Amino acid sequence: MSVDLLLSPGFIIIGAAVLLCLPTARWRKIVVGVAPLLALLRLWALPTGSHGTVAVATFNLDLLHVTATGRLFASAFLLAVWLGGMFAAASASRRELISAYVYAGSAISVTLCGDLITLFLFWEAMAVTSAVVIWSARTRAAWSAGMRYLLIHLFGGVILLAGIALWYSTGGSLQLGVLQRPSLGYWLIMAGFLVNTGAPPLSFWIADAYPQASPTGMVFLAAFTTKTAVYVLISYFAGADILIPIGLYMAIYGALYALREDNVRRILAYSIVNQVGFMVAAVGIGGEMAINGATAHAFAHIMYKTVLLMGAGSVMLSTGEQRGSALGGLARRMPWTSACVLIGAAASMGVPLTSSFVTKSLILEAAAEHHLSMVWLTLIICSAAVVFNAGVRFPYLTLFQPQQSEAVEHGHDPGTLSRVAMMLTAAICLLVGLFPGYFYTLLPYPSNYHPYNVAHILEQLQLLLPAALLFFISLPLTTPVGQIQLDTDWLLRRPLLAMWHNGIMRLLALGLRSRDYAVASLVRGYTLLFHYHGPRGILARSWPTGSIALWVALMLVSYVILFTLRSMDMATFIKLYLHG
Amino acid sequence: MIHLPVALVVIPLLGAAVCVLFRRSFIAWTVALAAAWSGFAISILIAVYIMKIGTLSYSIGGWPPPWGIAYHIDYLNSFVLLIVSGIAAVVMPYARTSVNYEIEEDSQAYFYCLLLICLAGLLGITVTGDAFNMYVFLELSSLSSYALIGMGKRRRALTAAYQYLVMGTIGATFLLIGIGLLYNLTGTLNIHDLAHQLAVNNIIGSHNRTLLTAFAFIIVGLSLKLALFPLHLWLPNAYTYAPSVATIFLASTATKVAVYMLLRFCFTILSGGFIFKLTLGKILLIPALAAILIASMVAIFQYDIKRMLAYSSVAQIGYMILGISLATPLGLSAGILHLFNHALMKGLLFMVMGAVNYRIGAVYLNDFRGLGRTMPWTMAAFVVGGMSLMGIPLTAGFISKWYLVQAALEKGWWPVAALILIGSLLAVIYIWRVVETAYFNPAQEMEAESSGEAPLSLLLPMWLLVLANIYFGIDSSIPVELAGRAATLLLGGAS
Amino acid sequence: MDNRVPRKPVIFCAVATALLVLADLLPYHHEGPHLPSLYIGISFIGCGALILLAIIIGWLVGRREDFYER
Structure with a gap:
């Protein structure tokens, strides 16, 4: 059993990270291409409900606990790390790949673990490794953005840990399952989870940190952190009403801030907040259909966001540009990328025959079923507003608008392996939309929802096409150049930062002094060790x-x-x- | 089938006689090879029998125990038999080339003769069910091993052998005194009868001073034989200066058999380790932990790599004793499992030393420079053995360390578990020194012409052990099963 | 950057929207009570409101790009 535990999908990916230390690029490519598939096979070989615990002190760490929800999330993560890895293999640095793998492995382990302690351990591992992914871009901006990101997540981790401790000390169970009986511990745990979804008031971190990562790094980042948060909310807080307004706020926030953004990867980052808002709201609605919807939409969202970010990454890799006001005119130069991005964009809007059409409607249907008319209306408007971020605005600004600068002259499709990865991802977006019946059987609860009927298709188009019309008409109004919109991070970055700097300088001085002391005592300790253990020492001589x-x-x-x-x-x- | 247990001892003894009669090194080697392989075959047969049917008893000369000498084999001895005879079977093919290089033509036949006597002694200790008989076999194996060590090339081999002789004799004498005291108490020498008498006459429960003194003698005597810190002082010299083949064989079998004797005395005779759980366990824990830490640290500073590995052996013995001193089913089976895994990895590492010695003529750290390029297969074997020693997953060493840590945690001994992990870290350091020198330091110019890959006769047995190290790291079901059963048997009381 | 309204996409979308309005007049079956072109209305009003809000936000908290670097 112990060896079995080491072969859990998450550990396979973390183990593959060790293999990625290999110096040859060819071997790295093979590892990247094969390891996630092995882990995927392993995942589906484990029956639901299979367990694996390790006793540490008085806690039973439930390292492996397969649930239907967790398995679908883990599958999406494995696909994301597989495809993202293949996309990145050619251009990403070794450090980025390795940290991305440990990050992905931790995320997968979060979805496959059975108690809060284990969850917390992997949660922190995710925070640190994802910060390393951001830093791998090796720019100054990435460094400070990664630092801000790490601080926020460590802060979230502290809240989570405090929550877990309180919850446990007041007699709560640490096992996987929906938490009952709201208490302070309950709220703290929820807050810790919500930090990772990008909930208010800390919604800014996604758009702040992710676009600073390398073109390939953001592909990984977008898939894991927010979606593991959705998973844990499903597992521990399904049906908590407070999540509905939070989710709605996120959906509106994402739509609003993306609307006038210029940086195309920031547009996509805001669109993540927008879509995760749907999922959080669905978790808050609760009930079988809503949970199904949140799970399914997380899967679909991981896939289409991956393909869109691969598109953005390819553009950025070949042109070095990510400002919408400097792109455009790339459709002919990058035909494959454009085709895949179009599929991904269609999937993001929920055009019939694509993934989001069959997944997002589950959430909307659940809202209607519970007679939450305002919730339903808000979600409908926000799903129409996808046109203004990932759906039309992103592909239009990036690829299809008239050429805006010389940078795009260098635009070309990425290498074969990356292109294959992009096409496979796009194919998954289509397959989910084409065969919803089969996809629904993978969901946690049985579903007899049928997305394809004339009414539903017409409604969806009636929603999207007017929005697209509005988008094109209002284009002159929504193109700010060289402008950003302040967010709550202003508070952190202005007054708090000043205080922080003061503190850091003091700490630095203290650190220097203690370093001197440590070095001196190390030298002394080594001499002492050598005195006794060295070849002439009392413990070693004949x-x-x-x-x-x-x-x-x-x-x-x-x-x-x-x-x-x-x-x-x-x-x-x-x-x-x-x-x- | 019936006479198999005694055949285990008789065949190597007869083989030894044949070796001396012919005096030709090739014939002696052939005989030794045949004896070792037939011994391994018999051990496998016995193990299969035990797994299928249960314990096997054999009375010498038809005299039933407790009057006559009885051989008694259960899960524990059959496991140790497999280790000892298996290592012998792997070492013998290796011996030919290495012995030709290290030992003069005239004395080669004697070397094989001594090796066979030593093997007979070790197998005898393992199969016998009689305490005094055990002592006799112990003397047999010890005497032959003193001579084996004395055959080393360097002059210091003689001093090392002499020191081992004195220490070994003290140890054996202590053991004899202990057995004598037990005989005095119970009037019997048969191990199971001893256990029975001690239990029936309520000697165990009554804080009998003779019993305690007897066990103090036995444990100190055995601690000497198994080189438990701080009584390990004979071991580094003995292993360093002995001929390679002798080192390989002794390092992976002799101390294991001594651990086996400790288990027999402390658990079988004392009925499921009753006293052991109360008292001895925690007393042995301290030297075991000291061995892990201090010997590993000493190993880090060694320049002679064979000596480094010898110190590492002392540390590894600490792990075994640690597992045993936990006296829980999991701890005990971890200790027994480590017997097996340590035999695999230390046998492999000393084989590498023999091969390097064969090509370079010495095994100082400096001599390893550039070996990664000139002897790739040998150094790859070293890396695998080293990883096993550190306890990296997918190698045999990992399995026993994992169980050991689990056993310590199960008892709630956090600091002990931490020390085990620190010990592994220290192993990483001393193994890494060699790996770094072999792969990242440029070769010495002088030796460019003399060195090359070791001959196939050395490489094949070595890689057999490499594969065993990896195989038992991935599929550990057989040893884990055997060790687990042996542990429950020991804790369940004398059968 | 040129700020003109692109002609072709606008024409395409306008025609398609008009066709959808027509489609809604056809007697196909909606589940439950249904206002003709409800979704088109929601889309126009909702998205229009969002655009207005976004412009207001931009006016309130929009800053120069290098705001934090200064």
């Missing part, structure tokens, strides 16, 4: 035979005394040896 024999006698005496002492108490010992 001893004269006589003195060894003396040791033997000493050992004998001490053993006799110790045996006697341990087998009776001191008083009887003294009595026995003194008075015969």
Whole structure:
């Protein structure tokens, strides 16, 4: 069983990260192409409900606990790391690939673990490794964005840990399952989870940090953190009403901030918040159909966001540009990329025959079923507003608008492996949309929803086409150049930053002093070690035979005394040896 | 089938006689090879029998125990038999080339003769069910091993052998005194009868001072034989200066058999380790932990790699004793499992030393420079053995460390588990020194012409062990099963 | 950057929207009560509101690109 545990899908990916240390690029490509598939096979070989626990101290760490929801999330993650890895293999640095793999492995382990402690451990591992992915872009901006990102996530981790501790100390169970009985611990755990979804008031971190990653790095980043958060919300907070307004806020926030954004990868980042908002709201609605919807939409979203980011990544790799106001005119130069991006964009809007059409409608249907008319209306408007970010605005600005600068002259499709990865991802977006019946059987609950009927198709088009019309008409109004919109991060980055800097300088001085001290004591310790353990030291040199024999006698005496002492108490010992 | 247990001892003894009679090194080697392989075959047969049917008893000369000498084989001995005879079977093919290089033509036949006597002694200790008989076999194997060590090329081999002789004799004498005291208490020498008498006459429960003193003697004596810290001082010299083949064989079998004796005395005779759980366990824990830490640290500073590995052996023995001193089913089976895995990895590593010695003539750290290029297969074997020693997943060493850590955690001994992991880290350091020198330092110019890959006769047995190290790291079901059964048997009381 | 309204996409979308309005007048079956072109209305009003809001936000908290670098 212990060896079985080590072969859980998450550990396979983390193990593959070790293999990625190999110096040859060819071997790395093979690992990237094969390891996630092995893990995927392994995942589906594990029946649902299979368990694997390791006892550490008084806790049983449930390292492996396969649920239907977790399995679908883990599958999406494995596909994302497989396709993302193949896309990245040619251009990404080794550090980026390795950290992305550990990051993905931790995310997968979160979806396949059975208790809060294990979850927390992998949660923190995700935070650190994803920050390394961001830093792998090796720019100054990436460095400070990664730092901000890490701080926010460590902060979230602290809240989560405090929540878990409180929850456990007030008699709550740490096992996987929906938490009942709201208490302070309950709210803290939820808050810790929500930080990772990009919930208010910290919604800014996604758009702040992700676009600073390398063109390939963001492909990985977009897939895991927010979606694991959705998974844990499903597992622990299904049906918590408070999540509905939070989700709606996120959906509107994402749509609004993306609307006038210029940086195309930031547009996609805001679109992540927008879509995760749908999922969070669905979790809040609760009920079988809503949970199905959240799960299915997370899967679909991972796939189409991956293909869109691959498109953005290819553009950025070949042109070095990610401002919408400097792109355009690339459709002919990058035909494959354009085709895949079109499929991904269609999937993001929920055009019939694509994935999101069959997944997002589950969420909307669930809202209607629970007679939450305002929720339904907001979600409908936000799904029409996808046109303004990932759906039409992103492909139009990036590829199809008239050429805006010379940078695009260098635009070309990426290499074969990357292109194959992009096409496979696009194919998955289509397959889910084409065969919804089969896809629904993978969901946690049985579903008899049929997305394809004339009414539904017409409604969807009626929603999207007017929005597209509005988008094109309002284009002159929504193109700000060289402008950003402030967010709550202003608070962190202005007044708090100043305080922080002060503190850092003090800490730095302290660190320098303690480093000097540590080095000095290390040297002293080594000398001491060498004195005793070195070849001439007392513990290593050959001893004269006589003195060894003396040791033997000493050992004998001490053993006799110790045996006697341990087998009776001191008083009887003294009595026995003194008075015969 | 019936006479198999005694054949285990008789065949190598007869083989030894044949070796001396012919005095030709090739014939002696052939005989030794045949004896070792037939011994391994018999051990496998016995193991299969035990797994299928259960314990096997054999009375010498038809005298039933407790009057006559009885051989008694259960899961534990059959496992140790497999280790000892298996290592012998792998070492013998390796021996030919290495012995030709390291030992003069005239004395080669004697070397094989001594090796066979030593094998007979070790197998005898393992199969016998009689305490005094055990002592006799111990002397047999010890005497032959002193001579084996003394045959080393360097002059210091003689001092090392002499020191081992004195220490070994003290140890054996202590053991004899201990057995004598037990005989005094119970009037029997048969191990199972001893257990029975001690239990029936309520000697165990009554804090009998003779019993405690007997066990103090036995444990100190055995600690000497199995080189438990701080009584390990004979071991580094003995292993360093002995001929390669002798080192390989002794390192992977002799100490294991001593551990086996410890298990027999402490668990079988004391009925499921009753006293052991209360008292001895925690007393042995301290030297075991000291062995892991101090010996590993000493190993880090060694320049002679054979000596480094010898210190590492002391540390690994610490792991075994640690597992045993936990005295839980999991801890005990971890300790027994480590017997097996340590035999595999240390046998492999000393084989590498023999091969390097064959090509370069010495095994100082400096001599390893550039070997990664000139002896790729040998150094690859070293890397695998080293990984196994560190306990990296997918190697045999990982399995026993994993069980050991689990056993410590199960008891809630956090610091002990931490120390085990620190010990592994130290192993990483001393193995890495060699790997770094072999792969990342340029070769010495002088030796460019003399060195090359080791001959196939050395490489094949070596890679057999490499494969075993990897195989048992992936599919550990057989040893884990055997060790687990042996552990429950020991804790379940004398059968 | 040129700020003109692109002609071809606008014409395409306008025609398609008009066709959809027509489609809604056809007697196909909606589940439950249904206002003709409800979704078109929602889309226009909702998205129009979003655009207005976005412009207001841009006016309120929009800053120069290098705001944090200064």
